Amino acid sequence: MLTLSLLEQPVILLTLGVVLSLILPATRVQQLITQGLQLLGQRLNGERYSPRYLKRAGSGALLCLLLPLVATYWALAVLAPWPHLLEPLLLWCCLDMGRLSRALPTCMRNSVDNRPLARLALSPLCLRQTDPLSPLGLYKTLAEVTILRLAADFALLVWYLVAGIYAALLFGVLRYAAQAWPHKLVAWRAFGWFPSLAYRTLAWLPFQMFAFSLLIYPGSIRAIKAWPQGRLWAFAASGRLLAVVAGGVNVGLGGPRRYTDATDYYPKLGSQLYINEAATRAILWRLVIALLFWLSIAWALMLIPLLNG
Numbered sequence: 001m002l003t004l005s006l007l008e009q010p011v012i013l014l015t016l017g018v019v020l021s022l023i024l025p026a027t028r029v030q031q032l033i034t035q036g037l038q039l040l041g042q043r044l045n046g047e048r049y050s051p052r053y054l055k056r057a058g059s060g061a062l063l064c065l066l067l068p069l070v071a072t073y074w075a076l077a078v079l080a081p082w083p084h085l086l087e088p089l090l091l092w093c094c095l096d097m098g099r100l101s102r103a104l105p106t107c108m109r110n111s112v113d114n115r116p117l118a119r120l121a122l123s124p125l126c127l128r129q130t131d132p133l134s135p136l137g138l139y140k141t142l143a144e145v146t147i148l149r150l151a152a153d154f155a156l157l158v159w160y161l162v163a164g165i166y167a168a169l170l171f172g173v174l175r176y177a178a179q180a181w182p183h184k185l186v187a188w189r190a191f192g193w194f195p196s197l198a199y200r201t202l203a204w205l206p207f208q209m210f211a212f213s214l215l216i217y218p219g220s221i222r223a224i225k226a227w228p229q230g231r232l233w234a235f236a237a238s239g240r241l242l243a244v245v246a247g248g249v250n251v252g253l254g255g256p257r258r259y260t261d262a263t264d265y266y267p268k269l270g271s272q273l274y275i276n277e278a279a280t281r282a283i284l285w286r287l288v289i290a291l292l293f294w295l296s297i298a299w300a301l302m303l304i305p306l307l308n309g
Contacts, residue, residue: 010160011301014091014160016088021091021095025099031124034180037176041191044058044061045181054190054193055191058190059194066173069169090168094172094176096152097150097291103124103125104142104146107142108280111142115135118138119131119138122141122142125149126145129258129260137257141257143245144253147241147245154206155171156168158205161298174195175199177199178199184234184264200237203237208240210241214241214244214286214290217248226248226269226271227247228243229243229247230243230269232269239269243269243270246269249270250270251271251273252272254267
């Protein structure tokens with residue numbers, strides 16, 4: 001009975017989902033989900049429609065996805081002999097850390113000697129074009145993608161612990177929809193408006209928490225000074241997170257990038273120094289330690305009542 005009760009603890013189920021993602025990344029599953037959403041969006045999104053119609057279409061499509069998914073998961077949870085074990089599987093489908101754990105070593109190992117292979121490994125993880133990336137652009141893209149994707153994983157796990165599996169399901173669907181219908185691209189700006197807004201709303205507080213935990217490293221004074229720069233970013237919580245990380249290791253993030261043939265100019269965050277391989281590795285280690293810090297807090301909050309009881 002004690003074993004069964006422990007397997008019902010959200011922290012243990014969360015840890016199982018994280019370990020499963022790291023051992024067996026859900027790369028193919030996530031690619032299929034994103035491609036399916038893109039095909040659905042392409043059928044509903046078009047230049048011939050007004051922005052007002054497209055906003056409603058994007059909102060309606062999201063609701064039409066959520067309701068059947070919630071009903072399906074509820075039915076599976078009712079019928080399954082061990083419904084709690086479905087929760088790590090759902091988290092596994094939504095976590096990006098497993099994909100990152102496979103792609104990042106390849107990118108870092110080939111960033112100097114074999115840049116085409118590094119760009120190829122990074123391409124599925126980001127929206128921007130990777131072919132024109134210089135070594136500096138490669139390190140900067142690698143850092144930004146890792147920061148934002150791990151922060152999104154953190155937000156997913158926070159919502160799971162705070163509000164349960166249905167909140168995690170909602171956040172996961174919003175995250176997939178925001179990636180498949182990217183609001184930052186002109187072609188998807190109206191259709192992806194509501195999924196992007198809903199995703200940013202749910203991600204705001206976890207992103208702030210994650211940014212605060214990154215202030216405890218060496219360079220915290222620089223990170224605190226860089227904190228207000230986040231207001232320059234379109235999504236202030238993401239900008240604040242990038243600014244804190246960049247300021248902490250004393251490098252610059254942001255700046256120009258290409259999502260299409262045209263170059264988009266984003267605000268520069270952090271310092272004026274160029275990012276390099278050593279700084280990129282320092283960023284990756286700081287992110288891993290920050291995630292372990294929050295996971296250890298969750299385990300402590302679970303174990304203390306159990307041991308005292």
